[in-house]
Amino acid sequence: MKKSVLVFVGAALAALLAATPAMAQKKTLAVVVKGLDNPFFTVLGDGCALWNKENPTSEYTCLYTGPASSADEAGEVQIVEDLINKGVAGIAISPSNAPAMATMLKAKAPKMPIMTIDADLGAADKALRKTYLGTNNYDMGVLMAKHLKGLNAKGGTVCMQLGNVAADNINQRAAGFRDTIAGKKGIDRLKGEGGWTEIAGCPLFTNDQIDLANQQMSDVFTKNPKLNAFILVGGWAQFGPSAYAQVTDQVKPKLASKELIIIAGDTLPPQLDALKNGRSHAQIGQRPFEMGHRAPAVLIDLIGGKKVADPLFTGLDECVPTNLDKCPAK
Template structure:
């Protein structure tokens, strides 16, 4: 644990040093994500870079950083701690462990603007940040449920694949899915509501690891040969396209006949390819590039004391084979 924290601190210092070397006179707007190993967050990075390219004369620079691994919750907290200690003009955080990150922000009590991006603090801790920029995650779960209901009007058995146990954004999606299926709020586990039941051993938690996500899918398919629906609340398994192809190859006949349906979050390029190959029935896409592109402007507004809406939603894209939309090739 100490080594992981040391490496996280070193990453933050290297990031700040590199940024300072490039633009010594510029103030830093930091975006800290859950892990640099997740291709979803690379889209946020590209948005950050796009903002920088379009604002070359700004007094601010956009710094994108995070722990090397999405499993390093303590490392992310340490990076935020070090950035705030070193000095940034504002910071946007995608907390992996929302309670742990909020506790540290509460302890530090930074005098610079703090916002969340992509993932939020728990509701009780949202007074610690100025605003949230990203997906309406509850609505994302609602849209996943709507696709499951459309494809399986009579319901059936389902497994939800989640990420980190303490990730507020993922838990909000799961709540949106279950509430919509059940027609009532506060459903913790589907047990026949709306004709749907969660199978034993589910939900499964990937800890944002693509290899684990694919292994879980394979295990669930083996243990439940008559499973009706698998819901990737996030896109983890599809982030490893070769492994995902191997897993779905085992059930392709069932996928083609809609005997088994897969609804997945996100629409990154490998996911769109999988969708077009018939390896999922619907993709509910977020807009991470827009998150990275907009975050610096929001931070500057906060620095200037301007009023900023809370939350700031970036929208969703729904792809189905009937209406591929964003995913059309």
Template structure:
């Protein structure tokens, strides 16, 4: 009998009642991410685990969960629905499809605190959550644009690689990039502003899939031999190091001469290794471990009715050829 990803997700949530935490009468602080297949979110899991190890005597338990695949937007919504129905003390959500998740939260109208982590709801839906913990995604796009302008001061042709169409955090990064590099606000597409122009067929959307991200890069490089810049607004392609190495091998002479530049989001170990190997020119990294580690304490404050700032930004790490910084040793 075949079990769908959605069914697997539902089964994992149903099993919550049998966990040691439930048996010990602990209250659940749930962190729901876009997909368990993404190594970025595993860092959030490690942060959650560290909090658990340091708070073993707490009345609360940190639960990390999500759909098996980052492409399963409906599965994530179902997991959140199930958790809230079964009962949690608070929940932190990284919505893959921000409008869809907001619509479900609005329908459920949960009595427990809801916050977002890593990815936020759209601004019109901010009232549905108490706070957002994570990256200033617009600023992340600004930083990526600054790196591109430093490497290509006269501008050039560019392709942006994005995630899910409705992922608010990724779209905010793209907006920050376009506004900064184009020198104006609310640019929908670069058509020559600041000397930069987005090529036909871009942006490309990975649906958070590393294999698709690498195929897209390869296709773009083949179809556009004079491309000046490729911007991985998220690190998807680099999450599959072997495939990413093969793709960048195709254009390595151009990368070395800086005829083609690559700027990527995030600084996980495979990515910093790629940077040191000359397979990117800059990495703008988030701090996912910190998100997972801090989220339980924020949720407890919300449960107690304490005042919590909104948003709560976790900062960025910028690596480039002049200042490898974080990427030189991690």
């Protein structure tokens, strides 16, 4: 990372930590996400903010932060390193690049409790954090596969859209999807297993960029007119509802006839609108608000030496056109 960027990140973090005299007197519980440009994390941050509102007399304050762009993996690592150097009370991290975050944590050996939220570290590095709070991401992929098989029992061609290459949560979802379609574990790529084959050029990696996600979808639909399924392992394209509407206009008749199936992760309001309007067939929802709201309490328990379960799963919601009225929009 360039020196000028490091200075900016450090200055911004210092400003956040000293935003008000009251906040400065409190101990900081930091919640660090992959990027502030992702609406999913905005909802997670709302949970952190509500915790502060509900606990005005607490000696702790919840600080929601992260790099401006979800594509800035190095920036997220630097923010966490700065928080460790400043001696905050505890940190909950959603690592964008799990190996890079683990490397930094090994080097710093932080004294405060570290937990992961939304996304975990790799299996070999889990000892670097106390617990994980968030989605069972493997099971999320399993549910996506089950809905696809229920909508198309014959199989066909499929493209998966992923996020960052080194994001453990996204890779777990992909594994759950492939294993369930194939009927056996350890499938790196579908080549006819369960009747499904991944097309050339897929999976796609969005780097958590909304515009790129929509462009990728459009390109795939244009180049593969006989595609049978598109799986958004995360909700990136749908986070740009206008662009997503334009992209799915290309294939609206196929979506209506179920010749093409779209299944996506997350259930933010624009995504449920897409489901309602026939622009997807199922949404597998996480619970980001709960993650942000629970994280401070978990960190306080860890600081106090209490035994905390690992992992702490927040559950999943299966949203389809027939249960939209009961499906939580977050």
